[in-house]
Amino acid sequence: MPKAFDKNxxxxxxxxxxxxxxxxxxxxxxALNHCIPGQFFMIGIPDVFLRRPIGIYNVENDVLTFLxxxxxxxxKKLSTIKTGxxxxxxxxxxxxxxxxxxxxxxxxxxxxxxxAPINFLANKLKNKGILxxxxxxxxxxxxxxxxxxxxxxxxxxxxxxxxxxxxxITDLLQYNFDSKHILISxxxxxxxxxxxxxxxxxxxxxxxxxxxxxxxxxxxxxxxAIRVKDEIKMVCKDxxxxxxDDISFNL
Amino acid sequence: MNPNLNVDFVGxxxxxxxxxxxxxxxxxxxxxxxxxICKLGGIITKTITLEPRHGNPQPRIAEVSSGIVNNIGLQNxxxxxxxxxxxxKIIKFDIPVIVSISGKNVCEYIKIIEILNKQDCISAxxxxxxxxxxxxxxxxxxxxxxxxxxxxxxxxxxIPLIAxxxxxxxxxxxxxxxxxxxxxxxxxxxxxxxxxxxxxxxKKFNVMFGGLSGPSIKPISIRYVYDVYKKVDIPIIGCxxxxxxxxxxxxxxxxxxxxxxGTACLISPNNLINIIEEIELILKKNKIKSINEIIGICNKx
Numbered sequence: 070m071p072k073a074f075d076k077n078x079x080x081x082x083x084x085x086x087x088x089x090x091x092x093x094x095x096x097x098x099x100a101l102n103h104c105i106p107g108q109f110f111m112i113g114i115p116d117v118f119l120r121r122p123i124g125i126y127n128v129e130n131d132v133l134t135f136l137x138x139x140x141x142x143x144x145k146k147l148s149t150i151k152t153g154x155x156x157x158x159x160x161x162x163x164x165x166x167x168x169x170x171x172x173x174x175x176x177x178x179x180x181x182x183x184x185a186p187i188n189f190l191a192n193k194l195k196n197k198g199i200l201x202x203x204x205x206x207x208x209x210x211x212x213x214x215x216x217x218x219x220x221x222x223x224x225x226x227x228x229x230x231x232x233x234x235x236x237x238i239t240d241l242l243q244y245n246f247d248s249k250h251i252l253i254s255x256x257x258x259x260x261x262x263x264x265x266x267x268x269x270x271x272x273x274x275x276x277x278x279x280x281x282x283x284x285x286x287x288x289x290x291x292x293x294a295i296r297v298k299d300e301i302k303m304v305c306k307d308x309x310x311x312x313x314d315d316i317s318f319n320l
Numbered sequence: 321m322n323p324n325l326n327v328d329f330v331g332x333x334x335x336x337x338x339x340x341x342x343x344x345x346x347x348x349x350x351x352x353x354x355x356x357i358c359k360l361g362g363i364i365t366k367t368i369t370l371e372p373r374h375g376n377p378q379p380r381i382a383e384v385s386s387g388i389v390n391n392i393g394l395q396n397x398x399x400x401x402x403x404x405x406x407x408x409k410i411i412k413f414d415i416p417v418i419v420s421i422s423g424k425n426v427c428e429y430i431k432i433i434e435i436l437n438k439q440d441c442i443s444a445x446x447x448x449x450x451x452x453x454x455x456x457x458x459x460x461x462x463x464x465x466x467x468x469x470x471x472x473x474x475x476x477x478x479i480p481l482i483a484x485x486x487x488x489x490x491x492x493x494x495x496x497x498x499x500x501x502x503x504x505x506x507x508x509x510x511x512x513x514x515x516x517x518x519x520x521x522x523k524k525f526n527v528m529f530g531g532l533s534g535p536s537i538k539p540i541s542i543r544y545v546y547d548v549y550k551k552v553d554i555p556i557i558g559c560x561x562x563x564x565x566x567x568x569x570x571x572x573x574x575x576x577x578x579x580x581x582g583t584a585c586l587i588s589p590n591n592l593i594n595i596i597e598e599i600e601l602i603l604k605k606n607k608i609k610s611i612n613e614i615i616g617i618c619n620k621x
Contacts, residue, residue, distance in 0.1 A: 072353050287350070289350070
């Protein structure tokens with residue numbers, strides 16, 4: 070596990086991708102190629118009391134890229150800051166276990182902003198996989214270049230039917246999915262709940278990444294607790310990536 | 321010459337007056353890769369109960385203007401596992417360790433203290449009489465219970481006892497009862513019972529109860545420290561929304577001998593070290609030779 074740092078980092082760019090999403094690039098003080106897909110940083114935003122946990126979208130030497138969705142006050146404020154420094158604490162948490170995924174037939178099931186860690190994961194994985202990507206409408210589809218470059222099969226669903234299958238991405242999994250696959254998933258809790266159900270029914274193993282509110286990112290405030298089997302685990306420290314076999318229903 | 325930051329509190333020497341509040345620094349050792357824990361004045365552990373506790377279900381945290389409302393519910397591993405697994409990891413930092421404990425009644429407190437009596441590395445015990453996030457009512461609301469718990473434990477231990485009080489309108493009355501019962505020090509104060517209503521598009525108006533901490537409570541807690549300091553003879557740990565050295569000095573000048581920092585540590589553990597350095601700087605700037613010169617100075621005017 071790489072050691073976390075807590076330092077101010079220079080903003081390189083903070084650009085709007087579309088109406089809901091922004092891409093933030095920062096320069097860190099040293100190369101961070103040891104970061105693992107699924108890990109996150111707590112990002113301090115001026116005039117916002119708590120830092121916000123944001124997943125790593127990509128790492129190239131000392132340039133860290135984040136992809137974030139405008140959700141509330143914090144992310145909206147972040148989107149207005151174009152220059153200067155931001156305080157960064159990370160990399161934090163446990164990411165996807167690359168060794169366990171690498172040599173298997175992997176299927177990524179992603180909802181909305183959940184694409185961020187999966188983009189980083191696809192970057193690190195050598196082989197192609199299958200990407201199931203569900204969004205609200207075609208305007209919400211983000212850059213899928215890394216998946217295309219690596220010849221992933223890409224299946225898209227939109228809730229309004231403006232592109233691909235009309236409905237939820239989880240509707241498609243009922244039929245196209247069996248225990249030969251290893252599942253990698255990231256997205257909203259409602260989607261993850263459905264995926265867990267399907268995974269259990271079909272005896273599919275894999276990894277799921279959770280996105281919950283947290284105050285410290287270090288396991289200290291205990292604000293991001295979820296029940297994993299019979300134990301209480303912290304999403305920030307024990308996760309955000311968990312083994313499917315370990316998770317119980319109804320997050 | 322650097323100002324002297326040493327403070328004596330309930331007979332224990334602290335290298336500086338900045339300690340971490342219970343529940344914001346884990347069991348005390350987890351952040352050793354991130355900050356130099358030896359530089360802290362001391363540690364107050366997460367509150368430990370007799371049996372392990374899972375804590376409360378989600379939601380547990382809400383950000384509000386200048387603060388946090390938390391509803392953790394004393395999640396912890398229980399006293400037996402704490403002593404066996406974690407205590408030895410904290411004492412290696414060679415700074416005072418205060419163990420925070422909580423029980424439902426006198427009997428539970430005594431069972432916990434009897435286990436802690438066998439550990440000679442504990443500087444003091446903080447009695448969390450004021451957690452606002454349990455199904456049971458807050459102990460501080462029952463003055464007889466406060467008295468009975470403190471006298472009950474006092475008979476069973478030589479470890480100095482600190483009572484952590486609720487920020488309640490009758491805090492002075494509670495403080496005097498605790499003093500009469502024989503407590504060695506006070507922590508003023510815990511988080512403030514609070515509530516957040518989540519107004520969402522589904523018109524569900526979900527309510528979250530919890531304890532409010534952060535800069536929004538600071539002036540109220542400072543007033544409590546000031547008022548209690550005037551009337552009691554035992555030393556006080558002041559806390560509530562300390563974010564920088566100046567905040568800490570406000571508490572010290574109002575009568576706290578130590579200050580504990582919680583919410584600022586959740587935002588960044590570096591804040592703890594920054595606060596110590598800022599206190600030193602402020603004293604230097606004002607040509608104050610020892611921190612003890614300013615403790616309670618507001619009351620002497």
